[in-house]
Amino acid sequence: MRNKHFRTILFFLAFALLCVPWNVPVAAQAYEPVKPLVISGSTTPQPSIEAVASLFTSETGIHLYIFGEGSETGLQNMRNGTTDVAMVSRPLSPEEHKEFASVVIGYDALAIIVNQRNPIEGLDFATLQQIYAAPIQNWNEIPAGDDRQLIVISKQLNRATLRIFEEYIGLKSLRPDMSTAEATTTIRADAWLGDSNGNITSWVGGIPGAIGYVSYGTALMHQKAGMPIKFIALDGVLPSFSAISNGQYPMRRELNLVYLPGNQRADQFAHWMLGQSGQMAITAEGFVSSVDTLLSAPEANRP
Incomplete structure (x- = not known):
């Protein structure tokens, strides 16, 4: 009788062990989190x-x-x-x-922004290039500009915003591996370098003599939230939804x-x-x- 009970126990134990390999993965798979x-x-x-x-x-x-x-x-x-x-x-x-x-x-689009107190309403391509290349040091060197030192703001390396701006303005940001020929047409060495649209709009909004370039969409949201910045027309064209849509504004991306x-x-x-x-x-x-x-x-x- 004892042998019969022992064989019965062994049978059920063996059956349970046979079931484990099939049941465990299914259960585990059901609770496996989705990879982010x-x-x-x-x-x-x-x-x-x-x-x-x-x-x-x-x-x-x-x-x-x-x-x-x-x-x-x-x-x-x-x-x-x-x-x-x-x-x-x-x-x-x-x-x-x-x-x-x-x-x-x-x-x-890349928008050129200045402080709200700046009287300048627009710039042509040549003047913007001179601002970023350093020949122009004070806003009073530009018609309608007041006597205020220029604070020029650019973007840090490895940013698409910088790449688009470089292609448009015909200047390169300073890099350690630059050739001698490239170093003759660079963005001014004293330019402040921002790492995001947010800190550039904050700098321009807080410094009356500052100028920078940022995402139009982001700057528009900051302006609507009360940041004291304004958009500058490029060659007579202000950034806007319609000007970006129809390609009239020059720095679309x-x-x-x-x-x-x-x-x-x-x-x-x-x-x-x-x-x-x-x-x-x-x-x-x-x-x-x-x-x-x-x-x-x-x-x-x-x-």
């Missing part, structure tokens, strides 16, 4: 993406980790595998188009989400940003939608 999507790069579209992060998570179950570190840093992070999506506030080069997948989620081909979750998010919720977040920050049906929206409806 890491997004880094330009601080320009960052507020728009942060605004829709919780909505995207509620619809997909994918959490977003978002870091603003500059466009070039975002691309480098993606290359080394620490980022799924790079926010890049400039057009991609032909080589980058071959290397990466990308989606244009909106358009922005793309807002790109860039990712490696084959990253399906990154592709899912990038195209999700083209939907109504994503594009509303883009336009809420003062940027221009990349979706044709929204490009024709009247100026009065813009932020």
Whole structure:
């Protein structure tokens, strides 16, 4: 009898052991958390993406980790595998188009801003170039300018904003590896270097003699919040939704989400940003939608 009970116990024990390898992975798989999507790069579209992060998570179950570190840093992070999506506030080069997948989620412009107390209303290209190259030291050297020292503000290296401005103005920011020929056409050595749109607008808003260049959308939001800055017309054209949309304003730029081909979750998010919720977040920050049906929206409806 004892042997019979012993054999029965062994039978059920063996049956239970056989079941464990099949049951444990299924249970573990059911509770495995969804891997977050890491997004880094330009601080320009960052507020728009942060605004829709919780909505995207509620619809997909994918959490977003978002870091603003500059466009070039975002691309480098993606290359080394620490980022799924790079926010890049400039057009991609032909080589980058071959290397990466990308989606244009909106358009922005680089706006020239000065303190609200500055009487200057506009600058032509040649004068702006002279301001950033250093021949002009005081605002009174410009017609309608008052007697005030110029405080010129530029952007730190590895920022898409700097790259767009350099291409427009025909000057380069000082770099340690510059050739002798390149060093003859540089942005002035005494320029203050900002690392974000936020600190540049704060500097210009707090220093009457300051001038800088920033994202139009971001500057517009800061201006509406009370920052004492104003936009300067370039060759007679002020930045505005319509001037950016029709290409009349000279420093328009793309807002790109860039990712490696084959990253399906990154592709899912990038195209999700083209939907109504994503594009509303883009336009809420003062940027221009990349979706044709929204490009024709009247100026009065813009932020």
